[in-house]
Amino acid sequence: MCLGIPGRVVETVEGYAGQLALVDVEGARRRVNVGMLDTPPAVGDWVLLHMGFALEVIDEAKAAEALAGLEMMGSGARPRTAEVPAPQQPRVRRRFEVRGVVQGVGFRPFVYVLAAELALVGSVSNTGAGVLAEVEGEPGAVNEFGRLLRERPPPLAVVESVAETELAPCGGAGFTIEDSRTGERARTLVSPDIATCQDCLAELRDPADRRHRHPFITCTHCGPRFTIVTGLPYDRAATTMAAFEMCPDCRTEYGDPRDRRFHAQPIACHACGPRLELLTGDGGAPLHGEEALRAARRLLAEGRIVAVKGLGGYHLACDARDEAAVARLRRRKDRGGKPFAVMVAGLGVAEELVTLTEGGKALLTGARKPIVLLPRRTPAAGRGIAGAVAPGSPDLGLMLPYTPLHVLLLGLDGDAPGPDALVMTSGNRSGERIVTDDARALTELAPLADAWLRHDRPIRVPCDDSVSRFVAGAELPLRRSRGYAPLPLALPFEVPPLLAAGADLKNTCAVGEGGYAWVSQHIGDLDDLSTVEALTLTADHLGLLTGVEPEQLVADRHPGYRSGVWARTHARGRAVRTVQHHHAHIASVMGEHGLSPGESVIGFAYDGTGHGGDGAVWGGEVLIAGYKSFQRAAHLAYVPLAGGDASVLRPYRMALAHLRAAGVTWDPELPPVAACPLAEQRVLAHQFATDFGCVPTSSMGRLFDAVASLAGVVHEVAYEAEAAIALEGLARAAPPEPAGNAYAFGTRAAAGPGEPVLADPGPVIRAVVSDVRAGVAPELIAARFHTAVAGLTADLADLCRTRTGLGVVALGGGVFQNAVLLDTTQRALEERDFTVLRPRLLPPNDGGLAFGQLLVAASGG
DSSP: OOOSEEEEEEEEOTTSTTOEEEEEETTEEEEEEOTTSSSOOOTTOEEEEETTEEEEEEOHHHHHHHHHHHHHTTTSSOOOOOOOOOOOOOOEEEEEEEEEEOBSSSHHHHHHHHHHHTTOEEEEEEETTEEEEEEEEOHHHHHHHHHHHHHSOOTTOEEEEEEEEEEOOOOOSSEEEOOOOOSSOOOOOBOOOBOOOHHHHHHHHOTTSTTTTOTTOOBTTBBOOGGGBOSSSOSGGGBTTTTSOOOHHHHHHHTOTTSTTTTOTTOOOTTTSOOEEEEETTOOOOEEHHHHHHHHHHHHHTTOOEEEEOSSSEEEEEETTOHHHHHHHHHHHTOTTOOOEEEESSHHHHHHHBOOOHHHHHHHHSSSOOEEEEEBOOOOTTOOOOTTSSTTOSEEEEEOOOSHHHHHHHOOTTSOOOOSEEEEEESSOTTSOOOOOHHHHHHHTTTTOSEEEEESSOOSSOOOOOEEEEETTEEEEEEOOTTTTTOEEEEEEEEEEEEEOOOSSSBOOEEEEEEEEEEOOOOBOTTSHHHHHHHHHHHHHHHHHHOOOOSEEEEESOTTOHHHHHHHHTOTTOEEEEEOHHHHHHHHHHHHTTOOTTOOEEEEEEEEEEEOTTSSEEEEEEEEEOSSOEEEEEEEOOEEEESTHHHHHOHHHHHHHHHHHTTOOOOTTSHHHHHSOHHHHHHHHHHHHHOTTEEEEOOHHHHHHHHHHHTTSOSSOSSTTHHHHHHHHHHHHSOOOOGGGSOOOEEEOOSSTTOOEEEEOHHHHHHHHHHHHTTOOHHHHHHHHHHHHHHHHHHHHHHHHHHHOOOEEEEESGGGGOHHHHHHHHHHHHHTTOEEEOOSSSOSSGGGHHHHHHHHHHTTO
16 A cells, blocks of 8 residues: 555746646645655656655556555545645744855755755845845744754754744745855854865766866865855855856856755866966976876876975875885975875775774775874885885875875876875975965975976965874874864853964964854964964964954963064054963863863873973973963973973983983993983083073973983984884884883972972883893883873872862873873773863864963963
8 A cells, every 4th residue: 555645746846946846636736845756757747745745756556546545544435525725824934044164065055955845935145154044935844944954954064053033924936046245244164175075086087077087176065165265255256266267067057056066166177177287397398287187197107206286285296105206305305204194096005005993094084084194014015105205103194185186196097007105295395384376386396396287276375284193082183274174163161352373383373252263274383484474374364264353362471482473463452462381282172172161170281392480391291270270280300401402303312311310320331321422411411510501391292202212212303203203103013011010100299388299200211221221122111101101190180189179181282192192091091080181173282272372361361
């Protein structure tokens, strides 16, 4: 028996994209939603109806069966009576103001189709605040419209709020997408740039599709957003695609609500989109289109370095399996030993090179496609990556192609052989910002690149690749940029309009107002004028997108930070508040987890450096912290930091400082003593004895450096955290051993009431020296040290809980980028019944600092 009401299609209702039909049901005609059917029914077709929806196209025999079934469900066989029409419900009209990530994600087309399905009339438009829809129809349909707006938005949309206003019904016919409303105060959430979707990739590979091999294929579900926006509302005229006039075919797709590219602002094709161009350093004639692409692939296969223009700037690319090419790129860029990122053609190539967990695989293949740090594996003979890609690193930073140009560069089926793994490093000279401008690329990258593969779509704002890893069951961002920025972060309380300048290393800035904060993409280290200029550009762009007009600025309390100088220079009469570095780290984690203004945590801020209130360099801190204030409950005991950056770049100097503090003689047989020239030893001995040129430090990062040198692993570094990364890699490789073999820190009681407890590294240093002298493997030394730091953290948390009653721990600071340490520490704390808050949305390093600065400043801290 067919259950449902049978009806016959009379006509398709105009203006609803084929989603609505007039159906005859036993002599009564009614509008029916036919959008759930695989194909629209034809006039004369029988359909089975339920709750106003056509569920199935049926034949006349099934229609008769369904009608008989309905009659049997009544009081037996009885004469059919004329249908009494139900009383018509009064129409209602309602305005829906939608805020969130609702522009550039196909939200207006979604609203258009939804209204058609529910037989509603009205309109939808973009505004400076989001999306505005007005609908009119039966009350039940209008209520359902509001529910589906909230619960079933398009895949890339994030609906933060929906405000409803009742209006007087005014009738109308059909539903329209209106021109965007301008002139309003902008406040919307622009989507990040999104990796190419599967539908577009299928078209890219399909010889029968008109966008076959189109390097800029995109739709409402993928492609550039953030890096092409020049203003709001988000329409083509307010993007860097404005100069590209749509061809008739693209215009038709753009205007068709049934099409995946309906109102997709970056829409383009071979006929009307951006053009590829290849320039070579030898002055040859430029090549274009497919010819440029083929030549670029050939150059890469020959071992050349090609500057490739992407979404947020240029990359420098070379064959990652070509030892000579990678070494040449490293030498030209003056990269030292810092690892390169590698883009691989697909998961199959990735699985040859790294060990993939489900969490790592999800990060690698998701819509954001960051660089993902993954454990290296030994590949088959001849299938390895050049040793110069990531010398000495236990991990490889891999990413999959996230633009159609990348896919084409790595090759489609049938293309000439070429590299299936490319080094893709930021297109800049070391220490400078990523290059986005074509003219600057030709001059600034000339010493680095052999050729330039570029296009004529301008980049509005620079945006580096994001970097992430999967640790202890969750994502741990290390650099939040492409694919993530400028998504907002919900704040646990309302804040006035603020701009936070962040820190000097791994700089990001942030704006906040009301219930949201917007943290910028990664800007970089503020060591160079071009990076400081990038901070200005980024802050202005963030203000443009969010409409936040800061009433005050916030900066790190360090008096010499360039970010602080920048804030004071750009204050223009506004107040500049300062926030202690480690307090901001803990506040950032608290805010990410939504803690309320009155809550406090036991905060562990482990990093390399931060200006302390006593003039020392802090970095191994235990804080009893809320947003407004903090108390220093404990810290690593001070050792002298001699010569500032000299001791950062030469870990053996920190090892000598810790040896002296631990009462261990500088035995020439110990690795750091052997690594330090005698003349330098004499100078250091004098400095340590007199404190000349020294500043006391409690830095956990510098302690990692010291242990790495003591174990004979790293004595000098070329990039930040190089020694700690090497130590982490060794710890991962260590065989399991009894917990009793781990080292243990000492503790010294507080000097007086309100004074912090001191965590003494001396016992750990002496135990490491003993193991080194006994010939214990560096892997075991590294593992025992990591376990000791996790144990210290748990012990100090217990001490703080006893004193304060607090049971929530927040972990922040760059040292917690270390996967072994974070995992071991989290487990140690959870075993003692602590609630552990660790970064999941923002990096634990200084890239998350601006968010914490906003929260502390807004709280009056």
